[in-house]
Amino acid sequence: MERKLATVLFADLVSSTEFVAGQDPEVTRRRVTTFFDGVSRCIETHGGTVEKFAGDAVMAAFGIPLAHEDDAERAVRAGLGILDLVNELGLQARVGIEAGEVVVDETDSTFATGEAVNVAARLQQAAAPGEILVGDAAFRLTQGYIEVEDAGPLELRGFRNPIAAYRALAALDGQPALPKISAPFVGRESELDLLENTLARTIRDRRPQVFTVYGEPGVGKSRLIREFLAGVEGTTILSGRALPYGEGVTYWPLAEMVKSAAGITDDDPMETAKQKLIECCGDEAIAELLGLASGVMEAVEGERGQPEIAWAAREFADELADVQPLIMVFEDIHWAEEPLLELIDHLAQWVRERALLILCLARPELLDVRPGWGGGRVRSTAIELEPLGRADSEALAGALLEEHQVSEHVRSRLLDKAEGNPLFVEETVRMLLEEGADGDDRIPDSLQAMIGARIDRLPAGAKIVLQRGSVIGRTFWAGAIDHLSPEYDSAELEDMLDDLLLRDFLTREERSTISGESAYRFKHVLIREVAYSGLSKSGRAEYHTRFAEWLRERADKELLEIRAYHLDQACALYAELDGHAPEELARTAAKALEAAGKRALSLESNQSARKLLLRAAELEPTLQRRFLAARAASQLGDLPVVRDEVSVIAEEAAAAGARDLQSRALTALSETVASLDGELGRAAELADEALEVVEADDHEGRFSALDRRARVARWMGRLAEAEEFEQQALEAAQAAGRKDYEARAALQLAGIHIGRMEEKKAEPLIDRALELAEHSGSIVARASAAQSKGTLLRVRGDYEQAEGWLTKALDLYREAASVSEIAWTSRQLGIVAWETGNAARAEKLLRESIRLLAPMRERGTLCESQRYLAQLLLQQGRLDEAETYALAARETVSPEDIVSRATTRVALAQVRAAQGREEEAETLFKEAIEIVGGAEHCRILLDVLPPYAEFLRALDREADARALEARLAERVPTAA
Structure with a gap:
């Protein structure tokens, strides 16, 4: 079968029964024969084909079997000719015409099916005697050639919505x-x-x-x-093109540039390609990251991401531009x-x-x-x-x-x-x-119609090659065409490709990404699209499948995403035609999509990863695919979806005895419950469950669960518990050989010591993390370490150096496009600005932090930015604004977040005191003290007790204020 853009015409005699009644049969036969002969001649003269006669009606198609760029105009002119003919015979007829995509059977190239056929038939039935009604598509194709008037939207039988119609009046000069x-x-x-x-x-x-x-x-x-x-x-000139599929080919233009600069072909062995890339870059870390982006090296799940690739691309461009x-x-x-x-x-x-x-x-x-x-x-x-x-x-x-x-x-x-x-x-x-x-x-009115007509006029073999090449994409390879066309030998195919070059349908690529293969490119993407549209869906499915087979043999891992795309297209087409894809094809496609999804996930192309992995799970559901898809959703910030998906996965993994997946799903659920719902107790229970089921040799899974458990404990103010879990997480990271995990654990331990005001213990941990981050080449790791260094310096009062480190962290996070960390670091810089007397800059940074965090629903960080801004605005006397942010902070805070429950109450208490509502203010201060009464987080007392003492002095309660200060000195000697 073949799909074509065609124009369909229906014509029917009016009142034919009355015409026959009382007539001599021989006279009737002669006049009807004259009518049909005249109609056929009129249609064929205009390049149309009579499909069938039924009683006193005729159906004709224009563009079948051979397309013309002006088929719609030809159909309307034929319709006008038919009306002239029947007038000469003393008869009347009604005509309906519409254009659109139809399917033609190869065994009977004149028999067409498609919606355009149905619309044309219904328009003919709705037309008045002596009238031609033209559908919307045919009208657009004949604008400027046919004089028409609007016949208004028509309610046609069998169509849910009204159909636009136009009355054809006359042909304009051609x-x-x-x-x-x-x-x-x-x-x-x-x-x-x-x-x-x-x-x-x-x-x-x-x-x-x-x-x-x-x-x-x-x-x-x-x-x-x-x-x-x-x-x-x-x-030096490097070029690359973003592909229209957009699935799993995020960095395709960069890959084309990198491979071109390094002289890599897609069928180079992995080691050869890697060596070429290292020689080109002169730096193994840069080469590794660019190798991941270009598919030259194997992706390792979670190893590298978008920020690191951006950094590597910058270094790559910097090196080339230096020459x-x-x-x-x-x-x-x-x-x-x-x-x-x-x-x-x-x-x-x-x-x-x-x-x-x-x-x-x-x-x-x-x-x-x-x-x-x-x-x-x-x-x-x-x-x-x-x-x-x-x-x-x-x-x-x-x-x-x-x-x-x-x-x-x-x-x-x-x-x-x-x-x-x-x-x-x-x-x-x-x-x-x-x-x-x-x-x-005629000169074509539509580029699609024009290109379709050119394609139809090609020799049969050249047309076949063009259409099969269109399945592959804008660029294709001679070897792939050979694989898709077993009915031709290589010499015949080469002649056909040369013919297409001479006719300017194709151009030859100077460089092929697969060595030993001649590459060809459609001169324009629209030529490729029109050629593809001419293939039947069953034909498309077959050729997508066969091209994927060829890719597997020639460049499977290097062009993994492309192979997955073609297998997926084949499955979708078969499902549309038959209700489902063949089982073996679906299984093969699912595996390829999963592999492509993992690669996209490792590159932080999370939208692509999500789509690829969901599709893989749709074709052949597995817990692994569903979990990876949920991970991608987590990176995209779609926390409600993640919570729903991983909770089900955890249950099903437990039932299936898949302990590795169960552990990871429980850890992910713990993170979601903490961030989205603020249920820290439940989050701790889930992390504990993950630790119970994690396999002894699954060091990465164990690290994730321990790190999550430590973070929850720290959030709840249980620093000793957090330290114990994070120390175990550090050991798991070392056992796994993951330096990025080791750096994360070291920074978490440093944060715990800072909370206890043990800066001397925190400093070597941060320095170790800085060293690990520098060696890893990870932008995010370097940013996190710089952020921690800046925070340590801030609490020590070294604001100048603190600002330098925090600014460095902010720049790195911006390179990494890490929104939550940009917001957190902006808040830290805002605090530095406030404490050094730059209130305007502090306000700007705090507002930016809130703006970034608000859509993410990350409660712990958002409420702290809100309360700091409330306190800053209060200091400036902007009481109404301060109240707004203080109330927002108290609304945002998690009920189990010890630190922020106290700090947000203090901020609101200060606002209430400024409003003269001393009783409410003191109640809030007392609530804050009760919350942190026995907390291990000593530093939090500096945010609670001094503001309360200041409030008491304002009420001339000096003795109470001194008692609070003595309590503070007892708990935090350095504050005395």
């Missing part, structure tokens, strides 16, 4: 059709000058520049950049996932003192998802390529046509329809040159 080519570069001189000036400024200033070119498909974005790059010398100016071209970034857009931002912001020009090509749709793209950045330029002006379009068409003779009318219609889109001009001229300007063919 034109002949046109003869072949390579388009010159015209009409973009100012844009080219701007690019050249931007590059010159980049080289002169040695500062990165981002240059974004927006434009609709076919408007000439890629051609502009090609022309610009052709004139560039002494510069000579570097141009990085990111094409089609409207298809890019968020991590890639963040990476581009990261490069622009963090590469320093280098001549780096980042070129981004995008459709305007990018601004739908990134309205501020390029905004707020000093060294950023964006232009939108508008359609060519009339003069430039004429110059382009004239150059393409060269000595071919076409009438001025044809040339004018061509330019009118192209509307300045260079690809439209080029493809339309090519069609005309191929078909000849003899008047049989």
Whole structure:
């Protein structure tokens, strides 16, 4: 079967029963035969095919078996001809016409099925005698060619919603059709000058520049950049394209650049590729991270993520740009996932003192998802390529046509329809040159119809190759086509590919990502899309499956995400056709999707990971896949979903005896219950359950459960308990050989000592974590250690150094795009600013912290930022605002959070005191003291007792104030 864009016509005689009544049978037969012969002739003259006669009705299709770019116009003209014919016979007819996708059986290429057939039939029934009703799709395809009037939405039998309809009145003056080519570069001189000036400024200033070119498909974005790059010398040029599938190929453009720079092909053995990458980068840590992003190295779950890859990409670009100016071209970034857009931002912001020009090509749709793209950045330029002006379009068409003779009318219609889109001009001229300007063919009104007509006119073999190549993607390989086409030998396929090159359907890629394979590329993505749309869904499913088989043999691990995509597409198509995918195919697809999902998870491409893993679990459910999908959701901050999913997984894992998964699910549930619900007691119980079931040799699972248990205990103010669990977590991290886990444990232990005011014990732990983080190359680890160092210095009163370390941590977290940690560090910097007398900066930082945390529903951190802001505003005399934030903090705090239950009460007590509500204030102060009465967290007393003493002195209760200070000195000697 084949799918085609076609236009369907139904015509029916009006009152045929009355016409036959009382007539001589021979006369009736002769007149009816004359009618049918005339209708057939009219349809065939306009390039249509009569599908069937039924009684006194006729059905015809235009675009079957051979498509024309103006099939809809031909159908309406045929309909008008039919009305003229029946008028001459003294009869009347009604006609309905609609265009759309239909399916044609290969054994009977004239029999079409599809919604367009049903709409055309119903329009014919709704038409008045002597009337032609045209559906919406056919109307859009014939605008400017047929005079119509609105017939209003019609209620048609069998359709739930009204159908738009138009009454065809007459054909407008037409034109002949046109003869072949390579388009010159015209009409973009100012844009080219701007690019050249931007590059010159980049080289002169040695500062990165981002240059974004927006434009609709076919408007000439890629051609502009090609022309610009052709004139560039002494510069390294790397390019990569974001893929339209967008699943599991987050860093594809970066991968293309890295592989190109390192000379890596996709079928290089892993060790060979790794060695090439190390030699290119000159640094094993950078090579490892770029290897993960490009699929050159195996992904290790949880090992590296988006921040580290961004850092490695920056170092990679920095090294190349140090040698000579570097141009990085990111094409089609409207298809890019968020991590890639963040990476581009990261490069622009963090590469320093280098001549780096980042070129981004995008459709305007990018601004739908990134309205501020390029905004707020000093060294950023964006232009939108508008359609060519009339003069430039004429110059382009004239150059393409060269000595071919076409009438001025044809040339004018061509330019009118192209509307300045260079690809439209080029493809339309090519069609005309191929078909000849003899008047049989019209200039296409739709690019899809035009390309579909060109494809239909290919030799059968070339068309098959084009369609099968379209299954693979924008770029495909000759070897893959060979695998998909066993009915042809290699020599025949090579001839067909050469034919497609000559006809400008394809271009040859200068470099193939799979060694030993010739690579071809569709000249425009729309050509690929139209070719793909012509395949039946069963054919698509078959070729997706077979291409995945070929990938498994040629470049399985390197192109894992692509293979998973094709297997998934095959399953989806079979499910649509048959209700389910073949069992073995579904199993194979699920395994590939799981592997791709794990890789995406390790790279912190969490949206992709979530989609891939959910799909894997849908095709073949397993606890492992469901848990990994829940982990991805956790990283995305979808805590209610995570809680629901991991609670079920924990139960099912227990029933199945899967202790490793049960332990991990319980740990994840503990984290969710603590963060989302604030139920710290329940969170502790869940972490304890995880420890009970974790396998003895599962050191990573044991670390996660112990670390979670320690964090809950610390949150509850039980520092001795937290220290015991975290010490065990440290041992588990060392047993697992995970330096990142070891650093986390060391920092948690340091935090416990700071809470006890044991700074001397905290300092060596933080220094050890700094050392581990530096060796690991992890941005997040370095940021966490710097943050802890800054916090330690702040509590010691060394504000200058504290600000330096905290600023370093904030910069690193921003590189990592770690929102919760950006918020936490902003709060710490706000406290430093407040304590050094810079209230305006303190307020700005605290408000930023709250803004970031509010959507995340992370109660512990948010309530502290709210209460600090309340106290700052109170100090400035802004009482109403202070009350708002103090109440918000008390509402946010978890009922089992010892520290924040006390601090938020103190903040509200201070507000109530300022409002003259002393009785309420003292009640709140006493509640705070009761909460922290026997707490191990000594430092919290500094936030509770001094404010209460100050309150008592304001009431002339000096003795009570001294008693509080004595109590503080007893518990915290350093405060005396």
